Amino acid sequence: MKIAAENLSWGANGRTIIRGITVEIGSGQTVGLIGPNGSGKSSLLRCLAGLRAPTAGAVCYNGEDITGWHTRRIAQHLAFVEQASESDSDLRVVDVVSLGRTPFRDRWRGLSPADHTIIDAALDHLDLASLRDRHWNTLSGGERQRAHIARAFAQRPWAILLDEPTNHLDIRHQFELMELLASTDQTVLVALHDLALAARYCDRLVLLSKGELVADGPPAEVLTRDRLREVYEIDATIGRDDLGNLAITYHGTPNLQEAR
Ligand SMILES: Nc1ncnc2c1ncn2[C@@H]1O[C@H](COP(=O)(O)OP(=O)(O)OP(=O)(O)O)[C@@H](O)[C@H]1O
Numbered sequence: 064m065k066i067a068a069e070n071l072s073w074g075a076n077g078r079t080i081i082r083g084i085t086v087e088i089g090s091g092q093t094v095g096l097i098g099p100n101g102s103g104k105s106s107l108l109r110c111l112a113g114l115r116a117p118t119a120g121a122v123c124y125n126g127e128d129i130t131g132w133h134t135r136r137i138a139q140h141l142a143f144v145e146q147a148s149e150s151d152s153d154l155r156v157v158d159v160v161s162l163g164r165t166p167f168r169d170r171w172r173g174l175s176p177a178d179h180t181i182i183d184a185a186l187d188h189l190d191l192a193s194l195r196d197r198h199w200n201t202l203s204g205g206e207r208q209r210a211h212i213a214r215a216f217a218q219r220p221w222a223i224l225l226d227e228p229t230n231h232l233d234i235r236h237q238f239e240l241m242e243l244l245a246s247t248d249q250t251v252l253v254a255l256h257d258l259a260l261a262a263r264y265c266d267r268l269v270l271l272s273k274g275e276l277v278a279d280g281p282p283a284e285v286l287t288r289d290r291l292r293e294v295y296e297i298d299a300t301i302g303r304d305d306l307g308n309l310a311i312t313y314h315g316t317p318n319l320q321e322a323r
Pocket residue numbers: 075076080098099100101102103104105106107
């Protein structure tokens with residue numbers, strides 16, 4: 064499914080938070096959304112997920128403006144893994160993941176055998192099979208994060224949006240998640256702070272700064288030394304590691320360097 068923001072703006076309390084953003088995530092692409100704290104990544108993701116109504120412009124799925132779409136209809140198309148989302152503490156892991164089937168269920172019917180197969184596959188994908196009957200309040204931060212992502216996969220959406228999903232994950236689970244996102248046929252837009260991870264697994268990077276889109280393209284074109292200095296206020300050298308992956312060596316903030 065193709066997702067597009069067309070000249071999209073959104074604000075709150077009289078303040079414009081994202082301004083005039085036009086971006087298209089093609090069907091099956093894995094796109095990284097990057098930018099400093101407060102640059103508007105979560106706000107853009109929430110607009111694209113239909114949780115915020117744009118103050119100007121539009122959000123389109125496959126060319127259709129989603130204004131007025133019911134949340135159930137949106138959830139049949141797209142899954143959203145929010146940053147540090149919470150769940151009821153009484154639920155078991157398998158119950159949280161089963162919530163992913165809600166948009167497709169008849170209100171009065173239980174889960175079908177096909178639903179159970181999808182839920183088991185999502186648990187396996189996120190390395191949660193051994194934790195399926197554990198209660199929420201007994202899980203670590205990383206295990207909760209993986210359960211939320213498994214819930215999104217159980218939704219079997221056409222597109223999946225994730226807001227800093229690698230937070231709380233150890234390095235192995237970070238790589239496994241990014242490999243999963245890069246290999247899925249679904250359209251993926253993922254907000255990330257780790258620029259090297261974003262560069263390695265994303266087809267394209269979209270860079271926000273102060274609520275505006277400042278770059279959109281292949282990782283090596285977006286992540287330049289000048290741009291990191293300008294947008295992140297950090298001095299860095301961009302090179303390649305032995306395997307040809309983009310390698311970023313950070314030297315500190317320009318102010319700190321000059322003060323030395
Ligand atoms: N409902 C709101 N009311 C007022 N200000 C808001 C609201 N939501 C977000 N903001 C502000 O808008 C700006 C962008 O926030 P947003 O969460 O989109 O940034 P972000 O790029 O996701 O940041 P981070 O990397 O820190 O998660 C921030 O300054 C934030 O305080």
